[in-house]
Amino acid sequence: MFKYVLSLALAAYLSGCSKSSNIEGESRVSVSGGSTIRGSVIVGTECGASSARIHLSGVYGAQSFYNVTINSGGTFDFQVNPGRYSLAAYAGSCTVNSEVSTQTNAVMNYQVCLGSNCTSVASGATVYNSFSKPTEISEAAASAGPLCQWNVYGCAGWMYPGWGDANFSKANIYFTAKEDSAFALDLDFSKGNNALAAIPSLGKSGWNGLLRKNGNLEFVSAALGQDTSSKKISLGSLFYETQVDSKLLQFESGFCEPKEKALSSMIEYLRLSGFTNRPIEDFAAHWKNHLPSADTLCVYPQNQNIIETIVSYRTPQKMESRRLWFLVLPRIDSAMLKIRPVPQKLTQWFNPPKVNAMAELRKAPQTRAIASEPGILAEECSVGFLLER
Numbered sequence: 001m002f003k004y005v006l007s008l009a010l011a012a013y014l015s016g017c018s019k020s021s022n023i024e025g026e027s028r029v030s031v032s033g034g035s036t037i038r039g040s041v042i043v044g045t046e047c048g049a050s051s052a053r054i055h056l057s058g059v060y061g062a063q064s065f066y067n068v069t070i071n072s073g074g075t076f077d078f079q080v081n082p083g084r085y086s087l088a089a090y091a092g093s094c095t096v097n098s099e100v101s102t103q104t105n106a107v108m109n110y111q112v113c114l115g116s117n118c119t120s121v122a123s124g125a126t127v128y129n130s131f132s133k134p135t136e137i138s139e140a141a142a143s144a145g146p147l148c149q150w151n152v153y154g155c156a157g158w159m160y161p162g163w164g165d166a167n168f169s170k171a172n173i174y175f176t177a178k179e180d181s182a183f184a185l186d187l188d189f190s191k192g193n194n195a196l197a198a199i200p201s202l203g204k205s206g207w208n209g210l211l212r213k214n215g216n217l218e219f220v221s222a223a224l225g226q227d228t229s230s231k232k233i234s235l236g237s238l239f240y241e242t243q244v245d246s247k248l249l250q251f252e253s254g255f256c257e258p259k260e261k262a263l264s265s266m267i268e269y270l271r272l273s274g275f276t277n278r279p280i281e282d283f284a285a286h287w288k289n290h291l292p293s294a295d296t297l298c299v300y301p302q303n304q305n306i307i308e309t310i311v312s313y314r315t316p317q318k319m320e321s322r323r324l325w326f327l328v329l330p331r332i333d334s335a336m337l338k339i340r341p342v343p344q345k346l347t348q349w350f351n352p353p354k355v356n357a358m359a360e361l362r363k364a365p366q367t368r369a370i371a372s373e374p375g376i377l378a379e380e381c382s383v384g385f386l387l388e389r
Contacts, residue, residue, distance in 0.1 A: 007328070031194045033266040033281070034161025035102035036203055037110065041089070043072035044115020048091030052114060059084040059099060061110050064160055065195055065344035066241075073221030073233040079194070081161050089114055116151040129372045137278075150292050152340040153332055153350075154386030162194040164243035168325050168384035170286060173238040174279045178375035183211035185238070192245035193310050197374040205247065207238055207316070215278070244310050246349075246386070249327055252301035254353035256331065262297040263287055265358060266326050269301060270381060272365040273324055277355075279379045287383055294330030298350075301326055301357050302384075313378070323380040345388070 030036045039051050056066040056078055065085070066078050072091075082104045085252055088097040094114040102108050148155035148169070155167060171187075186206030187195065198217055200207060209219040217238065221231040257265050261285070270280050291297065302325040313321060332342065342350065 008319065016356045024367045030077055030105075030107065031161035033081075033104060035082050035104065035263050036107045037078040037080060037085075037087075037100065037102060038076070038107055038203075039110035039112055040075045041070045041072060042111065042113040042115070042118065044094070044113075044117055046116060047092040047094035047114050049296065052089045054089035054112065055086075055088045056080075056100075056151070057086045057088070057092070059086050060122065063159075064146065068197070068199060068239065070199055071233050071235065073231055074199065074235070077195070077198040077201045077203075079161055079196045081159050083159065085159075087112070093356060106302045131318075137343060140300060151388045153330060153346075154388045155340055157387030157389040160196060160243055160387065162196075162243045164193055165387050165389070166244050166249065166327065166384050167196060167241060167243045167387055168248045168327075168382040169290075170242050171240050171242060171325070171382035172279065172282060172379055173378055173380045174276075174282075175211055175217065176276065176377040176379075177211050177213050177215060180213055181211050181317070181376070182209075184208045184316055186312050187240065189242070189310045190248075190312075192309055193248075194243050196241040196243050197239070197296070198241075199235075200235070200239075201212075225379060236278075242311055243387070244384070247307065248309050249300070249302055251300055251327075251349060252353060253355040253357040254298055255356055255358045256296055256298040256352055259291060259294055259297050262299060262328070263291060266383075268325065269299075269326075269361060272361045273383065274322060274366040275324070275379055278298075279381055283381050291328065291383075292330050292385070294332070296331040297352065298331060299326050299357075300329070300353060307380075317376055319376040319378055321380070322379045323378075325382045325384055329386065340388070349386070 037056070042056065043049055043052050051069050051071045052068050053067070054076065055064070057064050057277065057281065065080070068076065071075055080102055084103050085100045085102070086097060087100045087110070089112045096112070096114055100108070100110070130320045137337070148167070157165075157167075160167065184206060187202070193352075205221075207217075209217050211217055215236070217235045218232050219368065220231050255265060266281060267284050270283065304321070304323045307325055308324045313319070332350060376385065
């Protein structure tokens, strides 16, 4: 029998979000004028799952903004503009949905708890123990289709705080290590760029945990209101999304393919760039369902030198990194452009790339192995789209 004995425990205290010392729009975590939805996830054993899919959408469930999977005990940060949203969670036979209201320059703390034993929450929390309301959007619908609310040439940008005009989604960071070691990593954003989401929560100190030899990362569980003294959570990668100033990206080198071939070309590009199997397999599994619908997609690879001008790693460890983003632009036909014209400043983005990036890489593929020193390799890949405002 499908189980609806669930709760979304809203630890509904609002703490004034401290403004970043950076210029507006440059914040590593919270963006001035926006809101941070920060939360933790608890999944009961009776749900038959060890993780939950968290889906943040428009208040009626039709507009998808964040769609992520988080292990029980894990944490998350979402950046949004003030407004009303629907926060849904799915874990095995358990599901829950509730409306979330956010306020300007505030950190909204939520405990997403699925199961029948969801009474241990942060002090002062409001607890909902009798949810029987079906979700506004099914899990299948939440996990398929474009990752964002797609308009004509890009993602709807009205709910994202900051001033960037492109966003890069599911920037997962994978690790290869020669031995177990303590681990710390933070993200530094340059002017005009900011974080949109992070798993685990970045908070004020970035990510801190233990890096295992098998590449997994261990963190102490930070579930609100729970005894976390001995509970640890293991993750195969770190996750973040970012909003960027497109003037920092390159539009000269790329390749255009029919939609059904574009993903396989991106996978080949990752292999030719020296990426290992783990990030490539995850990339392929995720993006097969999330590319926008268009007859032709043009893909512009952004290499590590470009990425470092947008967001750089800050870590005390000696670490080698391998980073690659793909900006994906659909070729828009004239009929669609009559519905929503592309702003004049963006029309250059819809010309074919001048240089065939795939042909160039095939001539000189990069086959790199982790160096003997420092012994830690970080690999990051992501797909990005324009933002329509």
